[in-house]
Amino acid sequence: MPALAPLAAAPPAAEGPVTNDLDLAVGALRAVTTMQADFQQTDRNGQRVAGKLTIKRPGKIRFQYQPGVPLLIVGDGKALTLVDYEVKQVQRWPIRNSPLGALLDPTRDVKRYGTLQPTSDPSVVSLEVRDRGHPEYGVITLIFQRRASAPGGLELVGWVSLDSQNRRTTIRLANQRYGMDIADDAFRYTDPRPANRR
Structure with a gap:
């Protein structure tokens, strides 16, 4: 799997390629109907955990x-849980209020809020998405690798998100697979809370 390229301090490319890469990135996101991948998550303290990611657009995601x-x-299309x-706790918040809204929320106009970031590797496309009118939604930088076999010609290889408290999380993906049948049951969960406290 390609490493996430560090952001370089190079000046932006000419307007044509920038526009094309932005269109490519938006098209690649929209071209994914279902996807599964292995993920490694690193938090701001450097702690790492791994697991399996499942996405079904629009709006559904599972980090197992x-x-x-x-x-x-899990995201069921409306909220992330x-x-x-x-500790038997459950927290829910609207997908649109999360940095992951750029990846999952079908109403989010990624092209409107997305800005290409220069990278040191021409095979890597880095797209920062932030809604400046709603800083509480956080920021996500989606990292793509050019790959002809991936939907839209770009493969999502990871992202870096900053939530409204400026907590940084890095996700790296590997073994991406596309187009499989995924039942909606995959985006449900067993509530661990006692029934009388829900």
Whole structure:
């Protein structure tokens, strides 16, 4: 898997290629109907966990963490839910209020809010998405690798997100697979809370 390229301090490319790469990135996101991949997540403290990512557009996502990590994140098309089975807590928030909204929210105009970032590798496209009118939504930088076999000609290889508290999370993807049948049941979860406390 290609490493996430560091952002370079090079000046932006000419307007034509920039526009084309922005169109390519938006098209690549829209071209994915279903996707599965292995992921490695690194938080701001450098702690790493791994797992399996499942996406079904529009709006559905599942982060199934490795055995021993009592967390689950699922998006059902409207909200993201973080389930902590260790402490039996469930948190939900609208997809549009998350940096992941750029990846999942079908109403988010990525082209309107996206800005290409210069990279040191011409095979890498880096797209920062932020809604300056809603800084509380956070920022996500999507990293693509040019690959003819991927939907839209670009393969999503990871992202870096900053939430409204400026907490940084890096996701790297590997073994991306596309176009499989995925049941909506994959984006449900077992609520760990006692029934009388829900």
